[in-house]
Amino acid sequence: MLDAICVLTTEGEAVVEHPQPLNSLAPLAITGVTYSVFKFQQLPEAEIERLRQHLYCPACYRKAYFRKASKDGKAACFGSRYHQLDCIEFNPSAQKSREEQDALEVQQQLLEADALVIDFSLKPTKHEPSKKRQLKSDLKVADIQANKISDNASNIGVVSALVDSVQEPKANYQTTQDKPEIALVGKRTPSQGLEKLLHSLLRGSDLAKSDLWVYTDDERKYRWRAKNLFVNFADADPTDNKPHLYWGTLSHCDPLMTWLNPADSKDIGIPIEVVKTKLFKQFNITDKRDLEGAGIILFGKCFWNKDKTRKIIQLWDNDLRRIFISTLED
The missing domain is CATH 2.40.50 (OB fold (Dihydrolipoamide Acetyltransferase, E2P))
Structure with a gap:
C-alpha cells in the first residue's frame, strides 16, 4: 500500500482495532489524516513511532502497519494483515500493482541518486490485453x-x-539558470523512461517537488531541477x-x-x-x-x-x- 490513514482521538489514542468508515466515527471526535508512504517515512523518528500503531487501510479501514526501507534496497511501505476479502488493497489489479511498484522504484532513485537521466527511447512495457x-x-x-x-x-x-x-x-x-556543466560525479546516475516517471507522479511520489537534477538528453547538456x-x-x-x-x-x-x-x-x-x-x-x-x-x-x-x-x-x-x-x- 502506498497510503494509510492515521486515526487518532483527541486524546491521541486509537479509536478501535478494526474501525468502521471514518464518517461513522464523527461522534468520537476523531482525526483522520491520510499519509503517503513517501511522506510518512520522512517524519521524525519519534513521530513515526507515535503514529505507527494508529494506521489503517484507506479502503477497508482495517489495522495497518508501516515497514521502513531495508538496508538491502527494499522500499518503505504500508501493509495490513487484516484486509477485508473484497478490499482493493488486498486484491489490487495488476495495473495498480505495477504502477505502485514503478512509484516505489522512482522514489528510491530520488533518495539514492544525485541526478536522473530521462531515456526517451525506452520502449513502453507491453502487457497482455484483456x-x-x-x-x-x-x-x-x-x-x-x-x-x-x-x-x-x-x-x-x-x-x-x-x-x-x-x-x-x-x-x-x-x-537551467546555470551554464551547462559536466555531469555530476559521485553517486550513480540512473536513467528512467516516461512510463515509470508518469506512474510515479500519478501515485504520489515526490518527483514533482524534488530538487534532483534531471537530464533531458543523452549528452547531459540540458538539466533541470525536477520541480521545474x-x-x-x-x-x-x-x-x-x-x-x-x-x-x-x-x-x-x-x-x-x-x-x-x-x-x-x-x-x-x-x-x-x-x-x-x-x-x-x-x-x-x-x-x-x-x-x-x-x-x-x-x-x-x-x-x-x-x-x-x-x-x-x-x-x-x-x-x-x-x-x-x-x-x-x-
Missing part, C-alpha cells in the same frame, strides 16, 4: 472520421502557426516560454480524436492530428473510451490560442518518443 481490449482491436480509427468536429475546430488553425515555434533548435532550450521540469496540467503557464514535461490525466477527446483534453484543467487542449495515426498505434488506442481517464505525460510547450481563451500544449517536434499514455485496463 478480452474486451482484444475484441476492440478490430475497430478502425478511420470509422470515427464520419463524426463532426467539435467546437475545438477553431483551435486547429492556431496549431500550424505554433508548430514552427515548438521546433526550435535544441541548443536554444537550455533549461515536471508540471501538472493544472499549473501550465503559457507565458514562461519554456518546454516542460506536462503530466496528468485525460478527461476526453473531441469527436474526431484530434484533440486531447486534460482532466486537470478545463482550458487546455493537446493537438494530436498530425501524429494521431502513429500515436494510436503505439498505445493501442482504437476508441475514444480508451483515452478517458488515461494518464499522460509529454514534453512540449504551452501557448495561448489566438484569442487567449485556451491554452495549447504542443508536443515537442511532434516526436512520439516524448509522449507516453497510460490507458486504463478493462
Whole structure:
C-alpha cells in the first residue's frame, strides 16, 4: 500500500482495532489524516513511532502497519494483515500493482541518486490485453472520421502557426539558470523512461517537488531541477516560454480524436492530428473510451490560442518518443 490513514482521538489514542468508515466515527471526535508512504517515512523518528500503531487501510479501514526501507534496497511501505476479502488493497489489479511498484522504484532513485537521466527511447512495457481490449482491436480509427468536429475546430488553425515555434533548435532550450556543466560525479546516475516517471507522479511520489537534477538528453547538456521540469496540467503557464514535461490525466477527446483534453484543467487542449495515426498505434488506442481517464505525460510547450481563451500544449517536434499514455485496463 502506498497510503494509510492515521486515526487518532483527541486524546491521541486509537479509536478501535478494526474501525468502521471514518464518517461513522464523527461522534468520537476523531482525526483522520491520510499519509503517503513517501511522506510518512520522512517524519521524525519519534513521530513515526507515535503514529505507527494508529494506521489503517484507506479502503477497508482495517489495522495497518508501516515497514521502513531495508538496508538491502527494499522500499518503505504500508501493509495490513487484516484486509477485508473484497478490499482493493488486498486484491489490487495488476495495473495498480505495477504502477505502485514503478512509484516505489522512482522514489528510491530520488533518495539514492544525485541526478536522473530521462531515456526517451525506452520502449513502453507491453502487457497482455484483456478480452474486451482484444475484441476492440478490430475497430478502425478511420470509422470515427464520419463524426463532426467539435467546437475545438477553431483551435486547429492556431496549431500550424505554433508548430514552427515548438521546433526550435535544441541548443536554444537550455533549461537551467546555470551554464551547462559536466555531469555530476559521485553517486550513480540512473536513467528512467516516461512510463515509470508518469506512474510515479500519478501515485504520489515526490518527483514533482524534488530538487534532483534531471537530464533531458543523452549528452547531459540540458538539466533541470525536477520541480521545474515536471508540471501538472493544472499549473501550465503559457507565458514562461519554456518546454516542460506536462503530466496528468485525460478527461476526453473531441469527436474526431484530434484533440486531447486534460482532466486537470478545463482550458487546455493537446493537438494530436498530425501524429494521431502513429500515436494510436503505439498505445493501442482504437476508441475514444480508451483515452478517458488515461494518464499522460509529454514534453512540449504551452501557448495561448489566438484569442487567449485556451491554452495549447504542443508536443515537442511532434516526436512520439516524448509522449507516453497510460490507458486504463478493462
